[in-house]
Amino acid sequence: MFTQVIVHRPKDEFRGATVAYLQRVTGAARELSGIVEAVVWSEGDGERIVVTTTWESPAAFAAGEDALFDLIHGVPFTEWMQEPLDVLLLDEIPPPAA
Secondary structure (H helix, E strand, C coil): CEEEEEEECECHHHHHHHHHHHHHHHHHHCCCCCEEEEEEEECCCCCCEEEEEEECCHHHHHHHHHHHHHHHCCCCHHHHECCCCEEEEEECCCCCCC
């Protein structure tokens, strides 16, 4: 498995728009080949909005990456966010063999 985590810190006035947009994006992302899950999360105080996309493999992410980025093209993140997005790309570490 492979997971992409993106942490958004929207300005107060763009919080609702950010959440609504990310909900639409994750809904569309769920239709991409190789994706296992796409979820929008909120930290308790709502300051950070986190999107996770989990893929069958790094290769599946690489194959779907352009389509995923097409979904967010044109979003004014520099205007909406308090600071740049944090992006994590995580490869699963399988448990040790029994």
